Amino acid sequence: MGGMSDVVTGEAVPLELRLAKFPSRTIAIVIDLAVYFLCGLALFGLVSAVIPDVDQALATALGLLAVIVLLVALPTTIESLSRGKSLGKLALGLRVVRDDGGPIRTRHALVRALSGVFADFVITSGVGAVFCSLLNERGKRIGDVLAGTVVIRERIPAPSGIPATPPQLAEWAAGLELSRLPNELALSARSYLSRYHQLAPGVRDPLGAQLADQVAAVVSPPPPDGVPAWAYLAAVLNERGRRESVRLAAQHPAQQQDAPGQPQQRPPAPPAPPTQEAAPSPRGTAAADGTAGDEHRDQAEQRRNGSGFAPPA
Known part of the structure; x- marks a missing residue:
């Protein structure tokens, strides 16, 4: 009792x-x-x-x-x-x-x-x-x-979540290919490890072996011989979490370099040098005058025809 x-x-x-x-x-x-x-x-x-x-x-x-x-x-x-x-x-x-x-x-x-x-x-x-x-x-x-x-x-020391990667598996875990590991399977393995001490041995060991086989089917290389299922799953999940942290840190390097209470301020950009407007050339003035004259003639022709629509030439 x-x-x-x-x-x-x-x-x-x-x-x-x-x-x-x-x-x-x-x-x-x-x-x-x-x-x-x-x-x-x-x-x-x-x-x-x-x-x-x-x-x-x-x-x-x-x-x-x-x-x-x-x-x-x-x-x-x-x-x-x-x-x-x-x-x-x-x-x-x-x-x-x-x-x-x-x-x-x-x-x-x-x-x-x-x-x-x-x-x-x-x-x-x-x-x-x-x-x-x-x-x-x-x-x-x-x-x-x-x-x-x-x-x-109820007051039972709660397990600390995923166990740490065993030292003998650290080098092997660094070379894992994890791109094919689906999120659903990773969540199932994480839930199993978090409830490892609550499951009865008759269910805990077969369930761990089943999850380890599913993970090994999509993760390479295979684990060394004699590695328990919980240690294999812990090594895979810890390595996956480490790589995700590195990826997020690489995507936001500026946020990590900023001081917590002192945000960095960029120096203001120097003012652009003043530009001088080019004087219009006589040829351009003449062309503009010619264009204006053509427009006046077209408007006069439209007034004579009594309509704003000009038939195609």
Whole structure:
């Protein structure tokens, strides 16, 4: 109990989840009970202020309603809104999830709260929850068994993404031909490496071998003998990322040379030298005068014809 557990997700991929240990669950329950006790004091104080003004039957109904709200409605609402986290679980880094690893819904929280009242804590004084947790291989209490849920630990050191390229593969990776590697396959390999420590060994190794074969079909040269699938994929993806960074740096060299707070200012261009307008030549003046005279004759001819349209010659 408190170790790893294979949980099959909706995609039929077994994941290894860290089950919550019995001491941490106990401390979380104690914190929750303390919070519920304080809420109960406030609630019963409110009910006591109302009961003297009503008859005995209504007072009993109000008291029963307060108990239901405190022991059932309040835990159900908290776990439903927080997706499996009560205040105690939040303090201890725990969460209630479904058996397939997904977030719980209102019906799961309601079953856990009702069974906590009738089987786990109130009627059996906590003995039922303790014995069931000790006997169940996944540390479930009666409410978890009935609701199909399990309590896991969330505060787990997360993997750092893609592992570094092994030193013995650095020289080989520098000579890879990566132009045929599609983006979709690279993303699949990246996702596999980021979830490497979460996958069960029975699925992790075959999946890694399959991805490595697909990458090796479009990347050359082939890896050296005896290289694990994860190391091969890490070397390919790291080299691909390095080349992409070099390419982007070559496309924007000016942005990298500029100081962060002092943008470079280019000196203003010198003013252009003044130009002297050439005097018109007599021949050009005569040609212009001749052209103007022809235009005057054409306009006079058009006025005589009474129309602006000139027939073709």
